[in-house]
Amino acid sequence: MKRSGFKPLALAALALACVAAAQADSGGARVPVLPKYQQECAACHIAYPPGMLPAASWQHLMGSLQQHYGTDASLDEASLREIGGWLQVHAGTYKRVSEAPPQDRITKSAWFLRKHNAREVPPEVWKRAAVGSASNCAACHTQAADGRFSERDIKIPR
Structure with missing residues (x-):
């Protein structure tokens, strides 16, 4: 039985497309x-x-x-x-x-608010001197300057 190379190639292309879409959705596409x-x-x-x-x-x-x-x-x-x-x-x-956030502010975007909800980031965190505001990504995201926002790189200042 002769096997076609199409199926593995199609699967590889699909996997690559899924990875690209996931990176775009995660904001992780560096x-x-x-x-x-x-x-x-x-x-x-x-x-x-x-x-x-x-x-x-x-x-x-x-x-x-x-x-x-x-x-x-x-x-x-x-x-x-x-x-x-x-x-x-x-x-x-x-x-x-998918849509522009109010005043074009990252911190007012739906995805930001979902990721930084009060359960994940208590409101008092934003008031800490070492944080200052939600726009100071580098206060908690230790690799923000390199465009990396992985949860494993988060350290919330006390």
Whole structure:
């Protein structure tokens, strides 16, 4: 009986597609950080992985940098195009970021609120001096600067 190579190939392709979808949904698809993004954005906060927001949010944020959450974060036109294009290509898709969160804030997105609910993260944690606010990912996620947010890398400050 002659075996076709199609079935194993189809299964391998399906497995690869599932892994890619799972990474996109988990926010764990680590994209190499654009040096210009790291330089410009991480000067004030961590360089949030682009998969944490949908393309529409990144487009809005990049179009309103002169009023970026109370700060003028304006960029020259070349940097704006380079960073904006990179964010659009690597923006979140799939279940995690199916819609733009209120005010384009990661901390107001449905997936963030689900992962950081009061049972998982008691409200007093956000008030601790070492944490400060929900947007300070690196306070608890020890590998946040590298774009890794695994539960095994969480250490909540006392």
